[in-house]
Amino acid sequence: MENNNYAIETNDLSIHYGRFTAVKSVNMKVERQKITAIIGPSGCGKSTLLRAFNRMNDFVPGCFVTGELLLDKQNLYGKTIDPVEVRRKIGMVFQKPNPFPKSIYENIAWGARINGFKGKMDDLVEQSLRAAALWDEVKDKLQESAYALSGGQQQRLCIARTIAIQPEIILMDEPASALDPISTLRIEELMQELKKNYTIIIVTHNMQQAARASDYTAMMMIDDKRAGSVIEFDDTKTIFMRPSDKRTEDYVTGRFG
């Protein structure tokens, strides 16, 4: 029987910069409509791996990938695959909120229009802002600049912008590290809402955040050749209460990292 519960699967996925292997042989099955966190010390390849999931590394000169990244059984690094289409299905939210220098409304509408959205734009903008728990705060100032919003609001706008394209998966690269604790909690609560419809993969340095917000956690480490790999992948409770790898235990208890 095929298990259709996985949004993304990787088979020996490795990421190289020229002759240097940055991330080695990742085998992960990311469950649909769950939140999967990637943790690990700085420089272990978390963000590199996350970026590989929607081919953002294509922009980095000399960067190439071996192995497979499967979305619905299709290798996203296959020759016939259009990376733009990949990024439509797999959206990304970055560490620093990066709204376009346009109105709140246009931040949502622009990407959708480029992607050929033909429906009622007003409805899409409202739905997306509601889904990102931002509607009530901005409904009376949709034509104002996105830059007028607070950092936390800007980040939720970026999430709304991602949702507007109707992706299957949302990648988040430290989405709350530039935000205050209240804004951070709002993002985490929003993630719990979003996972009803989307699969979320989040990179975080904040272990409490991974413990609070995620269903599964992948622990990454670098080896002596500085290649990062996933050393343990399990449900979040196990990773934080009873990890099987000593290095994971040492990391989550703050003995290194």
Place this chain on the structure above:
Amino acid sequence: MTRKAFDTEIQKIKDEVILLGSMVEHALLGSVEALKKRDIKASEAIIVEDKAINRKRFDLEDQLVTLIARQQPMAQDLRLLASTLEIVSELERMGDYAKGIANINVRMGDEKLLKPLIDIPRMANKGVDMLHRALTAYASNDAETAAGIPVEDDEVDALYNQIYRELMVFIIEDPKNIERANWLLWVAHNLERFADRVTNICERTMYIAHGSFEEIKQSDDEFWKSRKPSDN
């Protein structure tokens, strides 16, 4: 990331737990000694000292909760702090058994002991010895030693059974002995429960090390096995 401060706090907590344990050991041995000598003043002192045990337990609980809030521990650290909360509450209850025995001595007034105490001090010594080693195992994170202690509770249970039978003989011989036999039966019961709680402490030490709950031994097993209705 340095965690020297956190490790120092953890060591401080462990030291305090050992200290609380020795207060409990002291109270239990003292309560039985006072009963043996029918020294009511000594028993009254033990009742007063129980307040210090209770106080220390609350202090430790406060320190533990503060440490959990401030350090947000994970994995073995979290298991250690959560288990220590449980252990300090066990120790406080064990202190109550000592107080219970002291109370019995006070309430007996100038009544004489039904019989010289032989097995009761043995139970107390055995229980305190088990507790001492259980806390040493806890402090040194020695799950192997902890796993080996609970089986010794059978010795305490056997002594309890022996005392029970002996006291029943006194009652059957002369029902006027009921009151005085009952006092001693309660003392033995307190000591039996005391040793049972050592098992709980050992289970916590194993949980800290292994991360899973393993019930080592059903408390009261031996005693109740010998009390089936068919035996009577």
